[in-house]
Amino acid sequence: xxxxxxxxxxxxxxxxxxxxxxxxxxxxxxxxxxxxxxxxxxxxxxxxxxxxxxxxxxxxxxxxxxxxxxxxxxxxxxxxxxxxxxxxxxxxxxxxxxxxxxxxxxxxxxxxxxxxxxxxxxxxxxxxxxxxxxxxxxxxxxxxxxxxxxxxxxxxxxxxxxxxxxxxxxxxxxxxxxxxxxxxxxxxxxxxxxxxxxxxxxxxxxxxxxxxxxxxxxxxxxxxxxxxxxxxxxxxxxxxxxxxxxxxxxxxxxx
Amino acid sequence: xxxxxxxxxxxxxxxxxxxxxxxxxxxxxxxxxxxxxxxxxxxxxxxxxxxxxxxxxxxxxxxxxxxxxxxxxxxxxxxxxxxxxxxxxxxxxxxxxxxxxxxxxxxxxxxxxxxxxxxxxxxxxxxxxxxxxxxxxxxxxxxxxxxxxxxxxxxxxxxxxxxxxxxxxxxxxxxxxxxxxxxxxxxxxxxxxxxxxxxxxxxxxxxxxxxxxxxxxxxxxxxxxxxxxxxxxxxxxxxxxxxxxxxxxxxxxxxxxxxxxxxxxxxxxxxxxxxxxxxxxxxxxxxxxxxxxxxxxxxxxxxxxx
Numbered sequence: 001x002x003x004x005x006x007x008x009x010x011x012x013x014x015x016x017x018x019x020x021x022x023x024x025x026x027x028x029x030x031x032x033x034x035x036x037x038x039x040x041x042x043x044x045x046x047x048x049x050x051x052x053x054x055x056x057x058x059x060x061x062x063x064x065x066x067x068x069x070x071x072x073x074x075x076x077x078x079x080x081x082x083x084x085x086x087x088x089x090x091x092x093x094x095x096x097x098x099x100x101x102x103x104x105x106x107x108x109x110x111x112x113x114x115x116x117x118x119x120x121x122x123x124x125x126x127x128x129x130x131x132x133x134x135x136x137x138x139x140x141x142x143x144x145x146x147x148x149x150x151x152x153x154x155x156x157x158x159x160x161x162x163x164x165x166x167x168x169x170x171x172x173x174x175x176x177x178x179x180x181x182x183x184x185x186x187x188x189x190x191x192x193x194x195x196x197x198x199x200x201x202x203x204x205x206x207x208x209x210x211x212x213x214x215x216x217x218x219x220x221x222x223x224x225x226x227x228x229x230x231x232x233x234x235x236x237x238x239x240x241x242x243x244x245x246x247x248x249x250x251x252x253x254x255x
Numbered sequence: 256x257x258x259x260x261x262x263x264x265x266x267x268x269x270x271x272x273x274x275x276x277x278x279x280x281x282x283x284x285x286x287x288x289x290x291x292x293x294x295x296x297x298x299x300x301x302x303x304x305x306x307x308x309x310x311x312x313x314x315x316x317x318x319x320x321x322x323x324x325x326x327x328x329x330x331x332x333x334x335x336x337x338x339x340x341x342x343x344x345x346x347x348x349x350x351x352x353x354x355x356x357x358x359x360x361x362x363x364x365x366x367x368x369x370x371x372x373x374x375x376x377x378x379x380x381x382x383x384x385x386x387x388x389x390x391x392x393x394x395x396x397x398x399x400x401x402x403x404x405x406x407x408x409x410x411x412x413x414x415x416x417x418x419x420x421x422x423x424x425x426x427x428x429x430x431x432x433x434x435x436x437x438x439x440x441x442x443x444x445x446x447x448x449x450x451x452x453x454x455x456x457x458x459x460x461x462x463x464x465x466x467x468x469x470x471x472x473x474x475x476x477x478x479x480x481x482x483x484x485x486x487x488x489x490x491x492x493x494x495x496x497x498x499x500x501x502x503x504x505x506x507x508x509x510x511x512x513x514x515x516x517x518x519x520x521x522x523x524x525x526x527x528x529x530x531x532x533x534x535x536x537x538x539x540x541x542x543x544x545x546x547x548x549x550x551x552x553x554x555x556x557x558x559x560x561x
Binding site for chain 2 (some may be wrong): 018100
């Protein structure tokens with residue numbers, strides 16, 4: 001089983017390279033890693049230019065690394081979520097509909113290996129793209145904001161990694177349960193919206209994985225961190241994978 | 256000894272019964288043809304054999320073991336419309352397949368070039384599958400199905416989407432497989448089945464209506480015909496009417512009269528005397544050998560009437 005899993009994982013890796021999945025995610029990471037500190041740093045000048053054309057004076061307080069961090073978290077989580085959903089919506093559903101999944105299933109391959117290899121593949125791709133984002137963000141922020149806390153920022157990115165991983169797990173799991181990639185994408189987006197709404201609730205909100213971005217902010221700024229969103233994300237991933245496996249193991253090739 | 260044993264298998268979808276109590280037994284080293292019109296249940300049966308589906312009831316054994324993930328090791332499969340990873344090369348696909356079947360590196364190194372050569376793909380080993388023609392994909396499909404030397408290979412309409420040249424190549428390949436493995440191929444192209452299969456089953460509306468060795472089938476179920484070509488349609492019609500009075504069943508079609516060959520041989524003197532006595536102009540006699548098409552149409556149409 002382990003050898004099968006490794007073979008499938010290797011296939012996922014090569015597929016990510018050949019289909020540009022890794023490239024797209026890394027470009028997104030690099031883009032936000034560079035854009036966030038730059039846009040924060042130059043925000044006063046951008047606003048004064050806008051004010052000059054409109055004949056108004058815009059004044060804002062001093063700009064610090066916290067502003068770069070806010071931009072990074074906000075932009076990366078919003079656009080990144082959509083990108084992760086698009087990258088992984090067809091991971092299993094597409095293979096079901098085009099028939100390539102049958103190629104695997106007629107071999108001595110257990111379905112849990114297929115599902116876990118997809119998730120591990122996503123984990124690696126997300127980590128690499130996020131690594132590129134961390135590198136760019138660190139280099140630019142350190143240069144523009146000398147007090148930028150590098151170590152805390154790197155550790156805090158673990159929360160963001162868990163956030164993206166949760167999105168990927170939900171998307172891949174839905175992809176294993178349905179036969180059309182678009183349904184997996186809509187379902188995943190629905191989950192995201194649902195948990196964003198739940199995050200507003202006082203009691204349950206602390207367990208919503210969408211709150212992980214707050215944890216990241218708190219940790220980078222050196223405040224004590226509540227781990228309940230991370231626990232919520234891990235529980236959610238386990239439950240979703242379990243349901244996906246249950247459904248996927250009963251799937252029959254009927255097309 | 257039967258390598259594939261299907262015992263009273265029924266498969267139901269939501270409201271449709273795709274297979275009804277199907278039983279089949281397929282001996283080793285046979286090329287077995289599963290013949291049936293579109294929607295007869297051929298693909299469903301093959302999917303049950305490859306564990307892509309579970310039967311609603313009944314049992315399927317391959318080499319004595321019930322179909323499961325474990326029996327997948329003994330089985331090779333070519334889908335009707337094979338789809339592989341477009342970004343892989345032919346060599347990479349076989350390498351990937353070999354690893355999933357647990358073949359060692361040395362086995363893969365020996366076997367993959369051999370399979371590519373056998374299937375006429377040695378010039379395209381590094382080409383991406385996305386660039387392959389339909390015929391190349393089909394040949395690659397056969398290569399991946401037999402790479403691990405399975406005991407049984409299931410080919411779902413292996414030649415139906417190919418041009419005449421591609422069909423010829425694929426059928427020759429299937430013919431050559433007989434020595435190494437057992438092949439079950441589904442088809443609705445009767446010529447293909449008649450050309451390569453040793454044994455055949457006809458499936459219609461999810462039921463096996465006939466299973467027989469090809470030679471026996473043609474001998475016992477198909478009727479060879481004698482065609483009598485007359486000078487005019489009038490002569491042919493009158494001859495048919497008169498022969499009926501003598502209990503000689505004949506079918507008239509324009510200037511032609513068709514009689515079962517066995518009947519003609521038995522009553523040859525009588526028939527020719529009647530023709531001569533009535534001065535009907537007989538232009539020629541020809542013999543039409545029984546074909547699988549006759550058997551197929553007879554059995555599928557009979558079932559449709561029922």
